[in-house]
Amino acid sequence: MSSEVLQLDGVSRTYGAGATAVAALRNVNLTIHAGEFVAVMGPSGSGKSSLLTLAGGLDRATGGEVFVEGTPLGGLSINELARLRRRAVGYVFQDFNLVPTLTAAENVALPRELDGIPARKARRQANDALRLVGIEDLADRFMDQMSGGQQQRVAIARAIVGNRRLILADEPTGALDSATGDGILEVLRGRTEAGAAVVLVTHEARHAGWADRVVFLKDGRIVDEAASQHDPSVLLTGRAH
Amino acid sequence: MSIRHSLLALLQEGPRYGYQLRGEFEERTGSTWPLNIGQVYTTLDRLERDGLVEKEGDDGEGHVVYTITDAGRTEVTDWFAQPVAATNPPRNELAIKLALALTLDGVDVAAVVQAQRTASMRQLQDYTRQRRAAATSADAAPAAQGGPKANDAAWLLVLDSLIFTAEAEVRWLDHCEGWMAQRAVRAGKQRTAVAERQAAEHPAAAAAGTRAVSK
Numbered sequence A: 001m002s003s004e005v006l007q008l009d010g011v012s013r014t015y016g017a018g019a020t021a022v023a024a025l026r027n028v029n030l031t032i033h034a035g036e037f038v039a040v041m042g043p044s045g046s047g048k049s050s051l052l053t054l055a056g057g058l059d060r061a062t063g064g065e066v067f068v069e070g071t072p073l074g075g076l077s078i079n080e081l082a083r084l085r086r087r088a089v090g091y092v093f094q095d096f097n098l099v100p101t102l103t104a105a106e107n108v109a110l111p112r113e114l115d116g117i118p119a120r121k122a123r124r125q126a127n128d129a130l131r132l133v134g135i136e137d138l139a140d141r142f143m144d145q146m147s148g149g150q151q152q153r154v155a156i157a158r159a160i161v162g163n164r165r166l167i168l169a170d171e172p173t174g175a176l177d178s179a180t181g182d183g184i185l186e187v188l189r190g191r192t193e194a195g196a197a198v199v200l201v202t203h204e205a206r207h208a209g210w211a212d213r214v215v216f217l218k219d220g221r222i223v224d225e226a227a228s229q230h231d232p233s234v235l236l237t238g239r240a241h
Numbered sequence B: 001m002s003i004r005h006s007l008l009a010l011l012q013e014g015p016r017y018g019y020q021l022r023g024e025f026e027e028r029t030g031s032t033w034p035l036n037i038g039q040v041y042t043t044l045d046r047l048e049r050d051g052l053v054e055k056e057g058d059d060g061e062g063h064v065v066y067t068i069t070d071a072g073r074t075e076v077t078d079w080f081a082q083p084v085a086a087t088n089p090p091r092n093e094l095a096i097k098l099a100l101a102l103t104l105d106g107v108d109v110a111a112v113v114q115a116q117r118t119a120s121m122r123q124l125q126d127y128t129r130q131r132r133a134a135a136t137s138a139d140a141a142p143a144a145q146g147g148p149k150a151n152d153a154a155w156l157l158v159l160d161s162l163i164f165t166a167e168a169e170v171r172w173l174d175h176c177e178g179w180m181a182q183r184a185v186r187a188g189k190q191r192t193a194v195a196e197r198q199a200a201e202h203p204a205a206a207a208a209g210t211r212a213v214s215k
């Protein structure tokens, strides 16, 4: 199997039509492999969230094609798309999108159960994910009993549960203090080391610093990319300058 | 950077010769600011002249060993007690470059900003990677050698400083870009307003007027 987990091929997204049409993405090309951590930066309104929703199959491109693990999303029915999302894609929404009437563990286990995994196994995977984000002791709390930062960690646990291959996170460190934010980045980094591809939208340069590649968006276009040095020996000698 | 105070501070731990001082300085700061041995000996000469260190003699292998004096200890105490003076900002080539780019004709400021942001971001990625590696090896130390060494902690601290400085640079560049975009929008609105006023006052000259105020 190819190691390309996500591929955007000439992708455009225009909202509306005619005089009021907004071109949120224009002819974007981006390929992300297994084990890669990519950050997306850009000013507000540059198309970061649009890019992520298209990559996660939550919205459809108006031009070009999105491939997830080689499957072109354009040809899938709504049901097929939903199945692919549950199986392969973990998504952290900017506003969490958690179910308030479920506990933390139930929220995290829900996508697994919908995918036909037995409840006990789903619950065990949920607990593993909650442990990874450092809130296993809050598993039975409801959302209104949790702080913003804690809810954000539930949202991240839900995205990483069950070894998803593609993890997409939209400003997931927004409500977190600096040290907790670093902990979340450690978790995301850990997923790439387990073979997942991670795309992180962030406006915080220090968090983007964790990525292998940083893509800069502006007016719906990729204008530049920063890739870190991969050769560790270059780093060690490179630090004395 | 005060080499003078750094060497003096290291001598508080006991008598040392030049190469030892250089090695200890670089170990604590991860060789981020390498010292050449000539600098070390020149500095030791001046410290001796000022009565802050004394030559203790030879270590038997031809190394001249220095020891700190009471006056030297007082100097170190004062150094740690006083904040680093920031009244005279260090010359910042990037700020100077952008200030000039903004005021000179024919420079694509947006391109200057983006090129720099990519470079600063790459540096931030590299420092972050090094920090993760350093933190991992510091965490691995306890089992083997009874706790992370103070020098590992010092190196992490220096890396954090480099990371926060690079972050500040990227944030500042984002800010510059946003500010320039707003200014461009305001300038555009002003042009439109002037053109509309002219069109109302002198309908016949409107087309020419738009061109005249577009500077």
Ligand SMILES: Nc1ncnc2c1ncn2[C@@H]1O[C@H](COP(=O)(O)OP(=O)(O)O)[C@@H](O)[C@H]1O
Pocket (backbone or CB within 6 Å): A015, A016, A022, A023, A024, A042, A043, A044, A045, A046, A047, A048, A049, A050, A051
């Ligand atoms: N559902 C929508 N309908 C209309 N316009 C939208 C919609 N979503 C986003 N946009 C517009 O598309 C552009 C990109 O938005 P978005 O992807 O949310 O940017 P970012 O996440 O970088 O702030 C903006 O101009 C925004 O106003």
Ligand SMILES: [Mg+2]
Pocket (backbone or CB within 6 Å): A048, A049, A050, A094
């Ligand atoms: Mg957004």
